[in-house]
Amino acid sequence: MKINAKDVASGVLLILLAAVGLWLNMDHTLGSARRMGPGYMPMLVFWVQLGLGTLVLVLGLFSGPDPLERWKGIDWTMLILAVVAGTLVWQVSPMFGEFFSSTYNGVGLGMLVGFLVICYALGWRLLGFICAAMCIFALLLEKGGLMLALAATILISAMAEPEHRARPIGVLGLMIFLLAMCWWIFIKQLDIRVAVWPMQY
Amino acid sequence: MDIIGNLAHGFAVAFSFQNLLFALIGALIGTAIGVLPGIGPVATISLLLPITFGQPATTAIIMLAGIYYGAQYGGSTTAILLNLPGEISSVVTTLEGYKMARNGRAGAALATSALGSFFAGSVATVVVAASGPLLTSIALSFGPADYFSLMLLGLIISAVLAQGSIIKSIGMVVLGVGLGLVGTDVQTGQQRFTFGIPELSDGISFVALAMGMFGIAEIILNLERPEARSVLKTKVDSLWLTKEEWKRATPSVLRGTVVGSILGILPGGGASLASFGSYMMERKMSKGRHMFGQGAIEGVAGPEAANNAAAQTSFIPLLTLGIPANAVMALMVGALIIQGIQPGPRMVEAQPDLFWGLIASMWIGNVMLLVINLPMIGMWVKLLQVPYKFLYPAILVFCCIGSYSVNNNVFDVYSTVVFAVLGYMFNKMKMEPAPLLIGFVLGPMMEEHLRRAMLLSRGDVMVFVERPISASMLAIAAVALLAMMLPNLRKGKEAALSG
Numbered sequence: 001m002k003i004n005a006k007d008v009a010s011g012v013l014l015i016l017l018a019a020v021g022l023w024l025n026m027d028h029t030l031g032s033a034r035r036m037g038p039g040y041m042p043m044l045v046f047w048v049q050l051g052l053g054t055l056v057l058v059l060g061l062f063s064g065p066d067p068l069e070r071w072k073g074i075d076w077t078m079l080i081l082a083v084v085a086g087t088l089v090w091q092v093s094p095m096f097g098e099f100f101s102s103t104y105n106g107v108g109l110g111m112l113v114g115f116l117v118i119c120y121a122l123g124w125r126l127l128g129f130i131c132a133a134m135c136i137f138a139l140l141l142e143k144g145g146l147m148l149a150l151a152a153t154i155l156i157s158a159m160a161e162p163e164h165r166a167r168p169i170g171v172l173g174l175m176i177f178l179l180a181m182c183w184w185i186f187i188k189q190l191d192i193r194v195a196v197w198p199m200q201y
Numbered sequence: 202m203d204i205i206g207n208l209a210h211g212f213a214v215a216f217s218f219q220n221l222l223f224a225l226i227g228a229l230i231g232t233a234i235g236v237l238p239g240i241g242p243v244a245t246i247s248l249l250l251p252i253t254f255g256q257p258a259t260t261a262i263i264m265l266a267g268i269y270y271g272a273q274y275g276g277s278t279t280a281i282l283l284n285l286p287g288e289i290s291s292v293v294t295t296l297e298g299y300k301m302a303r304n305g306r307a308g309a310a311l312a313t314s315a316l317g318s319f320f321a322g323s324v325a326t327v328v329v330a331a332s333g334p335l336l337t338s339i340a341l342s343f344g345p346a347d348y349f350s351l352m353l354l355g356l357i358i359s360a361v362l363a364q365g366s367i368i369k370s371i372g373m374v375v376l377g378v379g380l381g382l383v384g385t386d387v388q389t390g391q392q393r394f395t396f397g398i399p400e401l402s403d404g405i406s407f408v409a410l411a412m413g414m415f416g417i418a419e420i421i422l423n424l425e426r427p428e429a430r431s432v433l434k435t436k437v438d439s440l441w442l443t444k445e446e447w448k449r450a451t452p453s454v455l456r457g458t459v460v461g462s463i464l465g466i467l468p469g470g471g472a473s474l475a476s477f478g479s480y481m482m483e484r485k486m487s488k489g490r491h492m493f494g495q496g497a498i499e500g501v502a503g504p505e506a507a508n509n510a511a512a513q514t515s516f517i518p519l520l521t522l523g524i525p526a527n528a529v530m531a532l533m534v535g536a537l538i539i540q541g542i543q544p545g546p547r548m549v550e551a552q553p554d555l556f557w558g559l560i561a562s563m564w565i566g567n568v569m570l571l572v573i574n575l576p577m578i579g580m581w582v583k584l585l586q587v588p589y590k591f592l593y594p595a596i597l598v599f600c601c602i603g604s605y606s607v608n609n610n611v612f613d614v615y616s617t618v619v620f621a622v623l624g625y626m627f628n629k630m631k632m633e634p635a636p637l638l639i640g641f642v643l644g645p646m647m648e649e650h651l652r653r654a655m656l657l658s659r660g661d662v663m664v665f666v667e668r669p670i671s672a673s674m675l676a677i678a679a680v681a682l683l684a685m686m687l688p689n690l691r692k693g694k695e696a697a698l699s700g
Contacts, residue, residue: 008370010630021379024394028386038393040388041648045379052372059368066564071631073439106611111618112306126424130417130597131618138614146602153601154594160424161590174591176477178598190252192606 004064011057018049071123078121082128086114099143111135119159126160133157145195146187150179204330205679211557215565218507220263223256224562227264228569231271235287236279236581242272242288242597243635244419246532247411248596249601250539258540259555264560265536269529270322274570277314277505278581281307283288284523288359290472290508293480297493297500304496310439313450313498314505317572321458321506322567325513328462330560333549340341340546343522345653346664350674352647355524356640357678358467361685362474363633370636373627377640378647380405387649400612409604409613410641414634415528416600420593421625440575449489450502456482457506465511466518471527475511476504510603513563519544520556524643528635531642661687 021042031037090110094101100109110134119128133156140149158164158171186192214220234245246265253261276288281298294314301310343351356378360370383394384404395401441451460482461475480500484490487499515526516533523545525531537544542552549556574581606618627634658664666672 006629006631007366010369012634013626013630013632014376017376017379021394026392028391029389033655033662034654036652038389038391041651042382042393045375045382045644049372049375049379052368052375055370058365059366063366071378073287080516104615108611108615111615115678126421127622130421130424131621133597134417134601134614134618134621138605138611141605141611141614149354150598150601153598157594157597161593163590170591174594178595181595182602186602186606189550190255192602193609194606 002064004060004066005068006066007056009062009068011053011060014049014053018046018053021046075123076123078118078124082114082118085117086110089113108135108139128154129160143199145197147179147196148198150182151175154178207557208330211561212559214554215561220260220562223260223264224267224566225569227267228271228566228573231268232275233584235275236274236584238279238287239284242269243528244415247450248416248603250408250536251607253536254539258542259558261536262559266559267566270509271570273509273512274318276573281310281404290476293476293504294501297497300496309442309446310501311578312440312442313502315571317454317502317506318509319571320454321461322513323564324458325462325510326560328514329517332517333521337546337549341523345650346668347646347670349650349654350665350671352524352643354674354678356643357640358681361681363636365631365633367685370633373632373637374640375644377637378644381641381644406613406616408607409616410620411532411638412600412604413617414500414624417621418624420596422628447496448499453483453487453499453502454506457503458510461507461510462514465514469483471515472508474514476508479503479507493610521546525639528638531639534642
């Protein structure tokens with residue numbers, strides 16, 4: 001058997017998503033072909049997707065070999081650890097203060113922790129740091145202001161590149177340049193509605 | 202029809218200070234991202250979308266269009282000087298262009314590509330102006346069933362022409378349509394797939410999806426690959442062509458313009474398909490075909506003319522039918538809808554400023570690009586020396602601010618992260634995100650037309666084959682699908698798309 005692992009995985013993903021869609025769609029009225037209810041089009045779409053997913057899966061069993069990248073033990077361990085840590089932090093985050101029980105800050109903190117945990121595995125490092133950098137931006141922006149949020153984002157994203165870790169002075173220069181540029185474009189020119197500096201208490 | 206009068210109106214719109222300024226900004230940004238490998242027009246336009254909300258619709262579209270065709274000019278510079286495609290559409294330019302540079306004709310190659318692009322762009326502008334109103338009048342006779350079939354055709358062709366397995370691409374299109382259904386049902390007001398999250402009641406944020414899958418995921422993937430940027434060795438001397446080169450390049454430019462204009466209009470087509478098509482044609486038909494592989498000027502002139510022509514004519518289906526032909530056009534639909542304009546056949550009548558202003562600005566933009574690219578070539582070569590490690594934090598920062606400022610809500614930033622992870626996963630499984638984006642944009646429109654068509658036909662599915670327009674669309678879609686099942690054609694496509 002020449003298994004095309006990429007296609008098999010894609011097929012499984014398509015089938016899973018279609019199944020979730022069909023399951024959620026049970027809440028919606030189907031209506032008739034003449035008067036379609038809100039559930040009619042999703043039903044059609046997800047059944048087609050289910051069929052296509054199955055086709056991709058079956059054809060993928062023979063069209064290979066095209067393996068996925070090999071995951072090491074540490075990749076699996078850290079993925080599971082990250083999901084657990086992230087969910088845990090999200091659930092207990094309201095205890096850290098009122099800030100985390102409002103809007104999406106609790107979820108954001110959980111995501112940040114998860115993405116930072118996953119960076120321990122080399123294979124996940126780039127994905128982890130880049131996504132963590134975006135999460136910290138969202139967490140810091142409303143209370144800490146644009147400048148602080150951007151500085152933290154640049155710092156974390158720079159961790160993704162080994163050359164930056166070796167030469168922190170370059171990151172500092174980059175940070176000053178980007179902060180000045182963002183201030184000029186977004187605050188001076190476009191005047192977006194956002195706090196620039198940390199809130200005063 | 203009064204094309205001259207309309208064009209004059211368009212030029213009046215395009216020559217306003219604001220529109221000229223943003224056409225220039227678009228052209229500059231487009232050239233910059235075209236020159237830089239690793240960042241393309243889809244990512245750039247998606248991360249600049251939020252910035253355009255504050256502007257009038259015409260100005261916004263003029264700028265975004267400038268980025269798309271500007272990237273076609275810039276991409277060739279990197280291809281010729283570094284043997285690296287700055288854009289996917291300039292992959293074939295590396296084949297002959299870099300050889301020309303090695304032979305000491307870098308200047309000539311750059312000049313050919315810029316002049317060829319300019320000529321093709323000017324012709325394409327006229328094509329858009331002439332065919333726009335014509336197609337619009339045809340489109341007005343379309344019923345809901347015809348629209349549904351047309352969109353289906355567009356989706357299928359975009360999947361057929363995408364890289365990799367067709368079934369997988371169609372799967373991605375369908376997944377995109379499914380994602381597009383999230384949110385409030387327009388007719389009954391019922392919430393669908395929102396998990397009780399109020400932010401999802403307007404649907405998944407278009408900006409978050411596009412930015413995550415194309416912007417952020419691309420950063421991660423670029424960082425994974427070791428930087429393959431060779432040092433610039435070639436020197437650019439004279440930018441002028443010899444008499445012999447003029448004679449060889451001219452017919453290729455003409456052919457490239459025709460091929461590009463046609464392939465651009467096709468649903469699923471666009472700049473990259475056009476440049477491949479033209480390259481194939483030049484290799485078979487041009488007088489200098491025996492020179493291919495040793496730096497034939499025809500192999501630069503044809504594809505470069507074709508990709509610029511196609512970048513512009515791919516606006517035709519969008520402006521006349523409201524149907525995006527490729528991922529960049531899907532972003533344009535997003536930009537228009539956010540501005541409160543529903544793209545479709547009524548746009549030419551209802552938004553004459555936008556339609557004619559955009560056409561006029563395309564030509565102005567091409568003039569600007571000629572100046573930006575030829576005399577100022579040295580500046581862009583310098584840009585190539587900025588390493589990616591300094592570039593990606595800047596892109597990331599723009600994505601952060603951009604995704605937040607759409608609704609001033611951190612929810613959008615987190616959704617961008619989710620789509621970045623998804624986009625990264627898709628790439629690892631060789632699932633193409635571009636068909637998904639087109640499906641996402643067309644999904645809600647298809648549902649609306651399907652419901653209307655079925656209501657009018659009293660639930661009779663035969664309406665899709667009884668109406669001649671609809672039936673022919675479906676027939677073309679079926680032929681396209683069947684054709685790709687033939688092994689010979691499939692191999693041809695793979696050869697063309699893998700470059």
